[in-house]
Amino acid sequence: MKCITGKVEHDSEEIALEVLIKNRIRYDHREGSGPIDVYQCAECAAWHFTSSGPPASVLQEEEVIERIRTEKRLLDWSDKF
Ligand SMILES: [Zn+2]
Numbered sequence: 231m232k233c234i235t236g237k238v239e240h241d242s243e244e245i246a247l248e249v250l251i252k253n254r255i256r257y258d259h260r261e262g263s264g265p266i267d268v269y270q271c272a273e274c275a276a277w278h279f280t281s282s283g284p285p286a287s288v289l290q291e292e293e294v295i296e297r298i299r300t301e302k303r304l305l306d307w308s309d310k311f
Pocket residue numbers: 233234235271272273274275276278
């Protein structure tokens with residue numbers, strides 16, 4: 231069943247956060263824009279992205295920041311060839 235919010239549904243917080251990281255790798259969100267966290271929906275009980283509130287703590291982990299930076303660079307590189 232589709233959620234009334236119209237947002238993409240993710241089965242768990244873990245999955246939603248992983249997709250969020252991939253989203254930030256793929257799209258060049260400016261600082262302070264784009265989805266920054268996930269929350270469990272009161273309507274459908276699935277997990278959605280949100281662009282308000284403080285960024286997810288996982289996005290502030292050194293390891294994740296480094297991964298986003300590295301994979302972004304790889305994407306930039308493969309787009310040129
Ligand atoms: Zn929902």
